[in-house]
Amino acid sequence: MHTLTVSELAAGLRARQFSSLELTQHFLGRIERLGPELNAFVTVTYERALADARAADAKLARGEGGPLTGVPVAHKDIFCTDGIRTTCSSKMLSNFVAPYDATVVRNWHDAGTVLLGKTNMDEFAMGSSNETSFFGPVKNPWDHARVPGGSSGGSAAAVAACLAPAASGTDTGGSIRQPAALTNLTGVKPTYGRVSRYGMIAFASSLDQAGVLTRSAEDAALLLTAMSGFDPRDSTSVDRPVPDYAAELGQPLKGLRIGLIKEFFGDGLDPAVEKCVRAAIELLQREGAEVRELSLPSLPLSVPTYYVVAPAECSSNLSRFDGVRFGHRCEQPKDLLDLYRRSRGEGFGAEVKRRIMTGTYVLSAGYYDAYYLKAQKCRALIAQDFARAFEDVDVVLSPTAPTAAFELGAKTSDPIAMYLNDIYSIAANLAGLPGLSIPCGFVAEGGKELPVGLQLVGPHFGESRLLSVAHQYQLRTEWHRRVAPGYA
Amino acid sequence: MSLTRNQVEGIAHLARLEITEAQMPVYVDSLSRIIDFVEQLAAADTAGVEPMAHPLADQVQRLRPDAVTEIDQRDKFQHNAPSVAAGLYLVPKVIE
Numbered sequence: 067m068h069t070l071t072v073s074e075l076a077a078g079l080r081a082r083q084f085s086s087l088e089l090t091q092h093f094l095g096r097i098e099r100l101g102p103e104l105n106a107f108v109t110v111t112y113e114r115a116l117a118d119a120r121a122a123d124a125k126l127a128r129g130e131g132g133p134l135t136g137v138p139v140a141h142k143d144i145f146c147t148d149g150i151r152t153t154c155s156s157k158m159l160s161n162f163v164a165p166y167d168a169t170v171v172r173n174w175h176d177a178g179t180v181l182l183g184k185t186n187m188d189e190f191a192m193g194s195s196n197e198t199s200f201f202g203p204v205k206n207p208w209d210h211a212r213v214p215g216g217s218s219g220g221s222a223a224a225v226a227a228c229l230a231p232a233a234s235g236t237d238t239g240g241s242i243r244q245p246a247a248l249t250n251l252t253g254v255k256p257t258y259g260r261v262s263r264y265g266m267i268a269f270a271s272s273l274d275q276a277g278v279l280t281r282s283a284e285d286a287a288l289l290l291t292a293m294s295g296f297d298p299r300d301s302t303s304v305d306r307p308v309p310d311y312a313a314e315l316g317q318p319l320k321g322l323r324i325g326l327i328k329e330f331f332g333d334g335l336d337p338a339v340e341k342c343v344r345a346a347i348e349l350l351q352r353e354g355a356e357v358r359e360l361s362l363p364s365l366p367l368s369v370p371t372y373y374v375v376a377p378a379e380c381s382s383n384l385s386r387f388d389g390v391r392f393g394h395r396c397e398q399p400k401d402l403l404d405l406y407r408r409s410r411g412e413g414f415g416a417e418v419k420r421r422i423m424t425g426t427y428v429l430s431a432g433y434y435d436a437y438y439l440k441a442q443k444c445r446a447l448i449a450q451d452f453a454r455a456f457e458d459v460d461v462v463l464s465p466t467a468p469t470a471a472f473e474l475g476a477k478t479s480d481p482i483a484m485y486l487n488d489i490y491s492i493a494a495n496l497a498g499l500p501g502l503s504i505p506c507g508f509v510a511e512g513g514k515e516l517p518v519g520l521q522l523v524g525p526h527f528g529e530s531r532l533l534s535v536a537h538q539y540q541l542r543t544e545w546h547r548r549v550a551p552g553y554a
Numbered sequence: 555m556s557l558t559r560n561q562v563e564g565i566a567h568l569a570r571l572e573i574t575e576a577q578m579p580v581y582v583d584s585l586s587r588i589i590d591f592v593e594q595l596a597a598a599d600t601a602g603v604e605p606m607a608h609p610l611a612d613q614v615q616r617l618r619p620d621a622v623t624e625i626d627q628r629d630k631f632q633h634n635a636p637s638v639a640a641g642l643y644l645v646p647k648v649i650e
Contacts, residue, residue, distance in 0.1 A: 161634075162634055163633065163634060165630045165633070165634070257610075258610060259609075259610055272607065272608055272609060298616075298618065301615055302608070304613070364598070370593075370594050373588060373591065373592050374592050374595070390635070390643050390645055391631075391634075391643055392635060392636075393634075394636075395636035395637070399646050400646065401646050401647075401648075402645055402646055402648050403570070405646055407570050407571060407572040410570055410571050410572070411571050411572030411574075416577075419569075419581070420581065420584055420585065420588070422569050422571060423562070423569055423585055424588050426569040427557075427561075427585070427589065428592075430565070430568060437592065437595075439605055440595050440600065441592070441595055442605030442606050442607060443598075443603040443604070443605050444600060445605075445606045446600075446604060446606035447598065449609070449611075481584050481587065482587055482588070482591050485591075495609075496609070497609060498609020526610065
């Protein structure tokens with residue numbers, strides 16, 4: 067049952083081939099057996115899962131429910147879950163029990179899904195390898211010596227190892243797309259404002275966006291439809307109807323105009339990864355897509371721009387963790403300043419502290435104009451580059467990440483090397499654009515087969531077209547069907 | 555090294571972060587590398603470019619009707635607080 071896609075599971079549930087309770091128990095059993103070796107989950111919500119499943123079965127028995135009723139899912143531990151520990155994989159929140167549900171959690175719950183648990187992640191979503199988690203790194207199901215990517219690494223590992231059919235993620239600079247690429251999944255980051263950020267613990271508020279990790283574009287379409295929508299509780303939520311993404315997957319490849327970003331096929335791209343991406347481009351061309359090369363000259367500014375804007379917003383957002391109202395508090399504070407300094411110093415890990423300090427510096431008096439304001443202007447240049455590109459093409463295509471999964475520990479001592487992992491994904495966040503990653507082949511490294519992802523980015527609210535291109539590609543390829551050895 | 559130890563101590567103070575003596579050189583080094591790295595933005599020609607604070611240009615901050623919509627959940631919210639009494643958050647004495 068565990069290798070079936072969400073749409074196949076939903077069909078099986080409606081045909082009463084199996085109950086949601088059977089399905090849920092099956093996944094809980096896999097999580098119990100295989101979860102620890104991957105460290106994919108922070109919290110497994112056994113009782114909640116069984117209760118959700120029984121409720122779903124009752125609905126299905128009455129002939130009620132929608133396309134997701136009874137389907138088990140996992141949430142990244144960045145989403146608040148009422149009455150359930152929500153840690154953001156930080157010591158700071160290791161005992162935090164959220165007093166309300168994030169809108170994403172509520173929306174999937176209202177769609178009838180079953181909550182299996184909360185997945186491991188980089189601390190406060192700051193990382194590209196899932197190695198900054200207070201609860202330890204997550205392993206890549208394709209090779210336990212390698213990272214699953216990050217920050218949604220637990221969600222990626224859980225879905226890639228078939229411990230859950232789908233999981234939520236968040237993407238501030240590539241945190242859904244990059245782990246999807248490294249674990250052979252479909253990962254979608256929608257347009258900024260498409261999905262509510264209410265109850266999603268903030269990292270960089272002008273960049274953060276929730277999305278999904280699944281094993282097919284069709285599944286992503288189903289789950290994204292259920293997740294999206296206007297939310298008055300998020301002041302940046304966009305009031306605009308949500309299409310039924312699953313109903314729009316049939317758009318033809320013929321006549322699709324694809325732009326290849328010249329700047330994303332240059333130095334630093336692993337030739338073996340490029341070969342997989344080029345093969346996918348040829349397939350799309352054979353199916354009638356028009357491919358042209360584009361130059362987006364401001365894109366090389368993406369990573370340095372991001373590493374000013376994101377830490378600046380992070381330093382502001384994370385000032386709420388003061389050791390007073392919630393979160394970790396140090397022992398025996400001698401005064402209020404000591405309470406703040408030690409609670410935060412002890413509660414945050416090294417990378418989070420580094421980003422808070424970077425942000426504090428670029429926002430500080432005398433440096434604001436040179437760094438923060440300058441980065442906001444560079445951000446505008448990047449957005450303008452994309453806007454010009456979308457006058458001529460429907461989607462832009464590139465690799466998702468410059469290499470396949472790297473080894474645990476390979477980049478932990480060099481923050482810049484780690485940051486450059488997101489070199490192809492960050493620009494979409496800066497411009498607020500939707501992007502997705504889909505499997506497009508494998509490379510052999512160290513005797514293991516490692517997945518490669520390709521990225522598609524579209525204009526604002528262009529999710530429907532992106533998902534249809536991904537689906538049409540998946541109708542013609544088998545890459546996304548492959549499951550890591552030992553987990554099928 | 556673009557940042558001095560003094561500067562990093564100042565940043566840590568502004569950010570209300572205790573950095574241990576052993577960690578300090580690591581932060582001086584890595585923060586310097588990050589600042590050196592983002593320094594390349596200085597070379598970008600941004601003359602006449604409006605800074606972009608929000609990814610969707612035509613979005614404006616919504617206003618909501620001034621109505622009571624939330625219920626009192628103080629006890630539930632304070633459940634996560636390290637130290638409370640009589641509905642108040644407790645901190646070390648601020649004024650002697």
